[in-house]
Amino acid sequence: MSDQMKTISVAKSHGGVQGVYSHASDSCSCDMIFAVFVPPQAREKPCPVVWYLSGLTCTHANAMDKGEYRRMAAELGLIVVCPDTSPRGADIPDEKDNWQFGCGAGFYLDATPEPYAKNYRMYSYVTEELPALVAREFPADMARQAVFGHSMGGHGALTIALKNPGRFKSCSAFAPIVQPSTAGWSRPAFEKYLGADETSWRGYDATSLIEDGHRFPEFFVDQGTSDGFLNDGLRPWLLEAACAKAGIALTLRMQDGYDHSYFFISTFMEDHLRWHAQRLS
């Protein structure tokens, strides 16, 4: 079913191509949209792939429109893929007034209880189905992949790297959630997606994965000090403690006065792409 990729738009940018595409997803049982930037170097040889995972309420378009990654990705020769954050469509179970759950809030996990198990399979989508499609359709060097993201997507990047250390050369995050299983912000979503048995939540919680023995060589995290979610939901010091105990190198930069927005992300996008490019080269 997912063999047919459709092009929604393409535009030349910084010598490369910014495209938006759709396909019928087997994992999510719905059509999914994603964005791919292909740098000019890909005309000569396959380029490494950097996955950017967005946060709550976002689609493929937030980073594409406001992340300001193209000039740097073109200079460094990086393909940047921005998936959506959840399944979408009239038939997808959702809670319309709840921005912390349902459409726009897939948490990059595979849900287990009905009615969510059929569509909310963003872990499988982002780690298996979409990479296979990207490998088929784009000039991608899949032996060189990196992952980063923002907030819910920063947490997705951490968990996906921890669960797939052999696949990713590097992982970074902007203002990630680090322990969703204990934050009032995310616990209701985890209960609906994964059920009441909290032991199953550990497989999608970054600090629990580290406690349970998962490892990744190093993480790079930027966090704004004026982020309104810092103390209630994000709490980077919990990742700092888990990494220190596990011997994982963590570069955590507390960025004075920055908030949770794409103004913050775009400010430090260049640093993150350079970090990934160094480890992908």
Ligand SMILES: CCCC(=O)Oc1ccc([N+](=O)[O-])cc1
């Ligand atoms: C654009 C917003 C992205 C996002 O994921 O927002 C979040 C804000 C706060 C929390 N939290 O405190 O847990 C999570 C996500």
